[in-house]
Amino acid sequence: MSAAASGQRVRPKEEVLLPFPFFDIPGWFFSSAKRPRRRPWTARRLFALAGRIAGARRASLRSDWSAVLAELPPHEAVRASAGMVVAALRLRAADVAQRCWRPADRVLASRTLSNMVVAAPTAAVMWILFRHSGEIGVLVNAEAIAVVGATFRGLIVLGRWWRDVAPPEREAQRRRG
Incomplete structure (x- = not known):
């Protein structure tokens, strides 16, 4: 007598997890890839990005920026920290331009x-x-x-x-x- 005929519950066989499904190779290769969930830009993440862009020479600027962010409400802090990223990029661009002018300054002097x-x-x-x-x-x-x-x-x-x-x-x- 089988287990189903005797009224016992039949447990399904556990599937072995493989690196990819061997039984559905075309579906696995041609399926659309899932996008990883993106974390939203928060004021803290934008502020950290601005600090990394500004560089170690501008630590005092970072402390000023953090004081500004501490006084703002959260919804305005994101916009302000995005502006800090733009300011950090401008500072870096000014540094690069200043370095590029060094040979010209030497010629002019x-x-x-x-x-x-x-x-x-x-x-x-x-x-x-x-x-x-x-x-x-x-x-x-x-x-x-x-x-x-x-x-x-x-x-x-x-x-x-x-x-x-x-x-x-x-x-x-x-x-x-």
């Missing part, structure tokens, strides 16, 4: 380097014109050569004004004063 920046392109244009059409070509295009030199000189003057960089005084001016 040196008379020798700035004269080389003006003379090299002007001489290159003269050489190209000379190789292409000889002395006549250089004389005919003298205005273009002067424009190249004046443009680079103007860029040096503009850069010194913009970055507030001044080269050292000349030797003759130091002796007079």
